Amino acid sequence: MAGRKQPTLFARAAEEMAQREAPLAERMRPRDVSEVVGQRKVLGEGTFLGHILRGTAPPRSCILWGPPGSGKTTIARLLVSHSDHELTAFSAVLAGVKELRAVIEEARVRREHESRGTILFVDEIHRFNKAQQDAFLPHVESGAIVLVGATTENPSFEVISPLLSRCRVVVLEPLDAESVAGLIDRALADGERGLADSSLSISAEARTFLAEQAGGDARVALGALEASADLAKVAGTTQVDLALAEEGLQKKALLYDRAGEEHYNVISAFIKSMRGSDVDAALYWLARMLEAGEDPLFITRRMVVFASEDVGLADPHALPLAVAAKDAVHFVGMPEARINLGHAVAYLALAPKSNTSYRAITAARAEVKESGALPVPVHLRNAPTRLMKDLGYGRDYVYPHGQEERAAGQSYLPEDLAGRSFFEPHPGEEFGRQEGDAEKRPSPDTASLARKKKGR
Secondary structure, three states, X not given: OOOOOOOOHHHHHHHHHHHHHOOHHHHOOOOOHHHOOOOHHHHOOOOHHHHHHOOOOOOOXXXXXXXXXXXXXHHHHHHXXXXXXXXXXXXXXXXXXXXXXXHHHHHHHHHHHHOOOEEEEEEOHHHOOHHHHHOOHHHHHHOOOXXXXXXXXXXXXXXXXXXXXXXXXXXXXXXXXXXXXXXXXXXHHOOOOOOHHHOOEEOHHHHHHHHHHOOOOHHHHHHHHHHHXXXXXXXXXXXXXXXHHHHHHOOOOOOOOOOOHHHHHHHHHHHHHHHOOOHHHHHHHHHHHHHOOOOHHHHHHHHHHHHHHHHHHHOOOHXXXXXXHHHHHHHHOOOOHHHHHHHHHXXXXXOOOOOHHHHHHHHHHHHHHHHOOOOOOHHHOOOOOHHHHHOOOOOOOOOOOOOOOOOOOOOOOOHHHOOOOOOOOOOOOOOOOOOOXXXXXXXXXXXXXXXXXXXX
């Protein structure tokens, strides 16, 4: 690449030594796009980054948005390898506008005297405030720098609009367990950068444990593997078993197979604990699932169903609360969203219960399957044309509003089902309360929790 300075012999030796002493996750960092796993959607041929990384397009400013360990820093480094640009790393945690001005000046000098551009990689760009982000604008606009920002937060909320309009937002996904397991295998087999020289192997249980418990973070998985390898060396063994993997990750394996029987056993216990208004048990099973790496959106889907199936009309606020928990999981993300999940689970467990609406829709579906598509009563039919009106469509329909009896004595079911009842409230249930009756409805609170505990 024209103009790029060649490192001296001593510089190369120092770089090689630093590479050998670097953590395993750093040593195994992909050196070309073919080694990057789990990001095919954004790195494949024909994509924005794919063109740049294959040298068919020049680097462009972008924001890399993704969870920790998904490859943001790696991609930034790879962007440089296919251009004659210089990479300058800049941390929003450690630097400010003063340091940015110095970097911009260096970029200007580099362009004028070396005819080379600068890729400015800004880690955790969301930590810059609005005024600091404003400082990038003229230099991105003029092309003095190619800005590559990395963030774990939603750029829509954390990056100013003028900067977003000048950058392409690339969304990286957390690595799935299969991709992480592949990285573990690669590290064990690599003799240059990995652990092949130690003749280390890993049991299937330990491999699955590290891959699933890394939370989609390649750095966490490789860090735990390296720690487990050190422990294996001290123990005089060449195999990382589950016990060593647990120690390396500092986390115990829980009996929970996300695709097997225990998965269904635990979610069943969770639902039944909420149905039985046992808030302590419900929170325990929630914690079990979260600690075992269950998808929190799977849990919230079950909570949304529960809010209508088991709480229902006894507390109409339960459904919007469950949906809000789902939105919180999307917006906040794990691990903080566990707080929102705990809040919602406690509410649902303590809420009064009614399956009246669930039984009603079940009975109505059974009737539809039994009796088929019965004709709509003529007085309920829509009459948008003169012919339909002449045929009697809509005739004798009574508009209920303003009537003393709002139902106006009309039948709304097909004639063959006249008088049929699907909605049958439990004895003592009251629905359609007026304003001011809210105090009659029990609500989940600490007082009711105390009463439940006392009555056990």
